[in-house]
Amino acid sequence: ADITGRYDILGRIGSGAYADVYRGRRRSDGLDVALKEIHDYQSSAREIEALLALRGAPNVVDLLEYCWAEDEDEDAVLVLEFLPADLAAVIRDAKKAGAIAVGEVKQWMIQILRGLEACHRSSVVHRDLKPSNLLISADGILKLADFGQNGTCWTVGLEQQTVQELMPQHQNFRETRFANEDDTLRELDSPRAKNAMYDTDNEMSLQDCDASCLATCGTGDVEDDPLKGSYSYKAEEGGADEYGALTSCVGTRWFRAPELLYGSTDYGQEIDLWSLGCLFAELLNLEPLFPGTSDIDQLGRIISVLGNLTEEAWPGCSNLPDYSKIFFNKIENPIGLEACLPNRSASEVNLVKRLLCYNPANRATATETLHDRYFAEEPLPVPVNSLRVPS
Numbered sequence: 222a223d224i225t226g227r228y229d230i231l232g233r234i235g236s237g238a239y240a241d242v243y244r245g246r247r248r249s250d251g252l253d254v255a256l257k258e259i260h261d262y263q264s265s266a267r268e269i270e271a272l273l274a275l276r277g278a279p280n281v282v283d284l285l286e287y288c289w290a291e292d293e294d295e296d297a298v299l300v301l302e303f304l305p306a307d308l309a310a311v312i313r314d315a316k317k318a319g320a321i322a323v324g325e326v327k328q329w330m331i332q333i334l335r336g337l338e339a340c341h342r343s344s345v346v347h348r349d350l351k352p353s354n355l356l357i358s359a360d361g362i363l364k365l366a367d368f369g370q371n372g373t374c375w376t377v378g379l380e381q382q383t384v385q386e387l388m389p390q391h392q393n394f395r396e397t398r399f400a401n402e403d404d405t406l407r408e409l410d411s412p413r414a415k416n417a418m419y420d421t422d423n424e425m426s427l428q429d430c431d432a433s434c435l436a437t438c439g440t441g442d443v444e445d446d447p448l449k450g451s452y453s454y455k456a457e458e459g460g461a462d463e464y465g466a467l468t469s470c471v472g473t474r475w476f477r478a479p480e481l482l483y484g485s486t487d488y489g490q491e492i493d494l495w496s497l498g499c500l501f502a503e504l505l506n507l508e509p510l511f512p513g514t515s516d517i518d519q520l521g522r523i524i525s526v527l528g529n530l531t532e533e534a535w536p537g538c539s540n541l542p543d544y545s546k547i548f549f550n551k552i553e554n555p556i557g558l559e560a561c562l563p564n565r566s567a568s569e570v571n572l573v574k575r576l577l578c579y580n581p582a583n584r585a586t587a588t589e590t591l592h593d594r595y596f597a598e599e600p601l602p603v604p605v606n607s608l609r610v611p612s
């Protein structure tokens with residue numbers, strides 16, 4: 222039968238550039254679910270492919286079933302377990318309280334790292350790690366979500382598998398199709414995301430990106446200026462801007478690794494560890510570490526802290542596609558990560574430093590990070606069930 226016939230739709234809970242997410246309840250047993258309707262073929266295929274490859278991983282959102290719409294706009298609907306909170310809300314709540322307890326930060330980090338470890342083991346690069354994509358269950362289990370931007374990691378040498386190729390391994394997995402246009406989801410009159418045309422395989426080149434970022438994305442960022450004390454994480458929308466130019470500003474800039482900002486197209490899973498470094502610093506400070514307002518500003522903020530990106534810091538960096546296109550004056554006295562993490566312990570600062578390295582090869586992997594002494598030191602990580610989950 223029709224997939225949507227098996228669920229009651231209770232209302233919309235979110236919408237992004239390419240997707241609308243609805244809360245639903247499975248009719249057979251009352252299970253809470255999220256129905257994610259994705260309006261872009263490539264994003265749908267990527268997300269389904271990644272979630273199939275990661276099925277059973279404890280810190281990745283569970284995909285219960287999915288279907289493709291039969292009409293030509295190629296929407297897909299993913300039925301996901303419903304997760305009521307996210308790490309962005311944890312940070313917001315903690316701001317009111319003053320801080321997140323060290324043992325809690327450790328437990329959130331361990332869960333993120335286990336999710337990342339599972340991704341990287343399956344050659345999935347998340348590419349858009351940020352607090353609002355880390356969803357949390359009522360009992361404190363954190364799960365990576367939103368794999369619409371993910372890419373397969375070529376550097377680990379596995380062949381990319383298509384959804385079709387993966388399907389036979391998941392015999393029990395139900396693929397259904399919409400019977401007709403009057404399905405429940407459509408009745409909810411979802412405003413379509415912008416007519417999205419994008420190509421994340423050609424990851425943003427700064428040149429393409431900047432004019433449009435300044436022209437279009439830029440305004441969004443100013444509204445969200447963290448210095449004003451409130452902000453939200455907004456992924457930039459790729460797609461045709463008002464001038465009709467094709468942009469590929471996809472993902473969230475504040476967590477974007479320097480190699481991506483310099484136009485790299487042969488990056489690997491290390492980009493997720495850069496994002497994790499930014500996220501860890503944010504859990505400690507309760508403020509974003511590098512809240513750039515444009516791609517150039519993003520690089521400028523990184524450079525002001527870490528110093529100029531030079532061959533010394535990362536041999537080979539001058540071959541990055543946009544390296545010679547962007548010039549920064551010599552920073553005589555970089556601020557340094559210590560100064561960005563006032564009153565934090567040596568092992569906290571040390572871990573941020575292991576993640577925020579210019580040279581991706583020097584960044585700690587997810588597995589290495591899990592074995593960092595930070596997690597073995599007092600105060601120890603609190604048990605998952607004693608984490609405070611935002612209501």
Ligand code: ADP
Nearest residue numbers: 235236237238240242255301302303304367369
């Ligand atoms: P997008 O690709 O558009 O960013 P997301 O997967 O991030 O889509 O979903 C958008 C929003 O929908 C999320 O920020 C979250 O609030 C909500 N959401 C997504 N998946 C779930 C889920 N499994 N449970 C509860 N809420 C969800």
